[in-house]
Amino acid sequence: MRCNVDIVNIAPGDGRYDAAVSSYHHGNLREALVQAAVVLGREKGPDGIVLREVARRAGVSHNAAYRHFADRDELVREVARVGLDELSAAMQARVKRVRVTDPVARARRRLRETGKAYVDYAIAEPGLFATAFSVVALGELDGPYEHLSAALDECLAVGFLPPEKRDGAELSCWAGVHGFSMLYGTGPLSEAPKKERDADLDRLLDRIDDSLRG
Amino acid sequence: MRCNVDIVNIAPGDGRYDAAVSSYHHGNLREALVQAAVVLGREKGPDGIVLREVARRAGVSHNAAYRHFADRDELVREVARVGLDELSAAMQARVKRVRVTDPVARARRRLRETGKAYVDYAIAEPGLFATAFSVVALGELDGPYEHLSAALDECLAVGFLPPEKRDGAELSCWAGVHGFSMLYGTGPLSEAPKKERDADLDRLLDRIDDSLRG
């Protein structure tokens, strides 16, 4: 008879595993493992997601995870998905908060906020951001990518972005904010003071704005 | 009496260790270790630089490296330096090859080649590029950064880049090419066809050019 810790013993929306008592079977181990892995990924990045430590934190033996994930990589991918979801949500929330009426100014502002949200998330959550991009394939990026596409479509619709520049615009914008995120997040500029970083980000977003202007 | 393999037993420019015969003492182990580590880093990235494998390839026991490097990290940093040197050299070589006489066209072209060289190196050598940026501090980036600065100075001098845009121009350019390199090098776009990648790179460099124009 073993005593497991009783974190996340309730499967949300799934009545089968509602026993919150300690027992041989955890009840909702998969979720508990993912949550523990997310904590580690958030704190230490992809390499910090150590299977045995995750199991320890879920109060379970070192091999239990193999009943729910084929290998470590599959667990890391789950964490990456969480990071991408958070990133996507952060972008959407930021864009929704824009209160500008002039159509052109509004479109430009939404694109800028999209980029700002991307970078802000990367810097606020370097571990999860790195985990996300250590693993992700293009198909899983739908959320963030769609937000960027929508912002660019709006810039096109209001006449700010000329049609001949629409092709590949996602990529040039994405590259800019992604590079900034890497350089300042976990890269060579990660020790730079916040003040300087903010100024650099503003200028970067200004240049992106310039680059799209007709 | 042990038989070490006889790779890099000649210390370049150092006559003291010119015995190329096998012996207990390697002769130029530090260099041999760095070279083996560079090979691993080139093939598999920073995580592929495994101390014991490096030692194996240098024909030496698993602990020998500790006479030359404090720990694994110090060896990885050496590999990073090699990567940065190669990157810097690639940028310089590319810029030197520009044959354009018109001053403005020449300045723009040199900036473009600077960026192209950066991305090309990142994609040709994803392992070393990732190793370099897994470790590097700002101070060690002098080479590549100076080349970019010089190209931007030239754009300013010939009147293409307006003075009010000069501040922070390094960063917006760097972010763009760095982000592109990450996305296409080891990131979510690494599986994309070369044709598409080339088109995207051209458009990115076009947009950077646009963004600096007065």
Add this chain to the structure above:
DNA sequence: GACTGGATGTGGACAGTGACAACATAACGA
């Protein structure tokens, strides 16, 4: 020319890791 001290390389150990196999227990369905 022998001796010795410091530099360099070796062998053995340890804790930590991802993974596999065999076993234990609980839940579920006939």
Add this chain to the structure above:
DNA sequence: TCGTTATGTTGTCACTGTCCACATCCAGTC
């Protein structure tokens, strides 16, 4: 009720980075 299956555990393996004690060799001194 009983076996089948899902889930968790223990034990083990190969591999890693790092530390320790020891071996070997080179260089400079008597």
